[in-house]
Amino acid sequence: MVTSARDYHFATSYDRNHMKAHHLDWPNQPTVFKTYEGVEQIPLPEVSQFPETYFWRLNKTKSPSSTDNILNIELVSKIFTLSYSLTAKRRLPGGYEFHYRSVASAGALYPAELYLAARSVEGLESGVYHYGIYRRTLTPLRRGDPWQAVEKATLESEVEKASAWFFVTGIFFRSAWKYRARAFRYVLLDAGHLLENLVLALKAFNLFFSIHYDFRDDEVAELLGLDQKKEGCFACVTVHGKSAAVFPGGEVKKLPETFLQASCVSNREVTYDEILSCYQAGIQPIERKKTNTDLIQSLGVAPESWKNLPGCKPKKTEMKYPEVIFRRRSKRNFVNQELGLDKFLHLLNLVADALEQNFVPGHPGSWPLACGFLTGNIEDTLSGFYLLDPLNRRIGLVGKGTLVHKMASVCLDQEWLGNASLHFLLMTNLQEIDQTWGPRGYRYAMLAAGRIGQSIYLGATELGLGCCGIGALYDEEARQLLGLNKESALLYLVAAGPVKRL
C-alpha cells in the first residue's frame, strides 16, 4: 500500500536489472479523445487573431492583479486553442491519423483533459463544460451558475467575484496502458505541461487569475462528473472579475452515470494499486506542516562556490508567442555542436524565472522542486553538473566532467541524449515534500516539473533549438550519478540543444 510520495516514487522506479517485460495491448489502446454519448456539443468560435505578444516578454509577465479584462466566448476559444490544440498530423498504416498537440506528452498518450466552469462569460451560458480538443467544442455537463458547487469544491473565498474556473485533469489508464504503475508520474507531468500553456494564455490576455492545487477532490470530481477511480483533477485556475449576466444555477446534483463512464477510455482497463493509492493518499489537502522548504539544500549535493547568474542580452529577433506554441515539438536529433553562450543564458534565465514563480500556490515561500543542469558542449562553459538557485539568481558547479553521455545511458540508453548540449534536471527530496505537505506534495512537485518542462520546450523552440522531455530513467542510477542523498530523486529531465533539423 502506497501512502506517501516517497513510497510511490520508489515503488515505481526502473531498475536496469529488473525491468518487467510488457507488451502493449494494441486492440485495447485507449482513446485519446474524451467523448460523451448523446450530448449535444457547442462549437467554439473560429479564432482569427491571436495576441501579438512576444514569447520572451510574456514569460516574464505575472498575472495582473486587477480585473480590467473580462471573459467572453471568443476569448475562451482563444485560450483553449493556445493551451491545448492539435498542431500536427501523421498518417499511420491503415489510413489512421495521429494528431500531435501543443503540449508534450509522455508516449504521446495525452492523459490530460480540460474543463471550464463558466459563471459570467459573455456569449456563453453559465455552466460546466468539457473541452473537446478534436472538434474544438464544449460539451455542457451542468447548466446554470456553478458557484455553489465551486464554493463547495474549492477552498476559495469570494467565489462570487470570479467569472470562470479552468480545471486540468488526467485520465490514469491512458498512460498506464503503456507505463503501468509508473504512469501516475506521467499523468502529473503532462498535467503540468498543460497547466503552463493555460497560464501563458491567461497572461497573454492580461486576465487576472490564480492557480490552485488544493481543493476537495471528491467535490471537484462531482462537479466535473469524473469517475475518480479513473480520472483525477490536479489543478484549478480561477479567472477573477465578472463581466456578463449570470444565468441562475440549479441545485448541485449528481451528474448522470453516462458522464462518469466517459472517464473510461478502453474496453479492458487495468487498475494499478500504486496509482490509486498514491492518488487517494493525497486526496485531502492538508495544513502545511513545515515552512521554508529550501529544497536545494536538502539534495545532499552542494557546489563549492556560487556565482551570479549572468543576465542575457536583448534578442535581436523574436518570435511571437502563438507561433512558439504551435511550433513546439520534441526533437531527438541533437548534434554535438557548440551551444552559443547567449542562447544558454536565455534558457537558464527562463528556467530561473519559471522556478521562482513555481512555489506551491497558497504556500508562498515553499518550493517543491530544485533544479540543476548538466552541460555538454557549451561556449565558454566548463562541462559539469550545476545547481541553479533561482531566488538568489546564482549557479554553482557541483562536479566537473561531461556527464551527458552517462546520463543518456541512465535514461534507458537513449544514446541520442549524449549529443544534447544541456540536460535540465528537475529534482526533489521526497522525504522533505512528504513531511511538508503529506502525500499531496508529490502532485505539487510533479506539476511544477511539468510546468517548467513546458517552459523549456517553448524557450528552446523560440531559440531555434531542439528539446525533449525524458521521464524514462533508471531512478537509482540517476541518483548515484548525480550524488544525491537517499531521499532525493531526479523526477524529470529535459534536454535541449542544437539539432540537425528543426
Ligand SMILES: Cc1cc2nc3c(=O)[nH]c(=O)nc-3n(C[C@H](O)[C@H](O)[C@H](O)COP(=O)(O)O)c2cc1C
Ligand atoms: C513527461 C514526459 C516524458 C517524456 N519522456 C520521453 C522519453 O523518455 N523519451 C522520449 O524520446 N520522449 C519522451 N517524451 C516526449 C514525448 O514522446 C513527446 O512529447 C510525444 O511523443 C509528443 O510529441 P511532441 O512533443 O513532438 O508533440 C516525454 C514527454 C513528456 C511530457
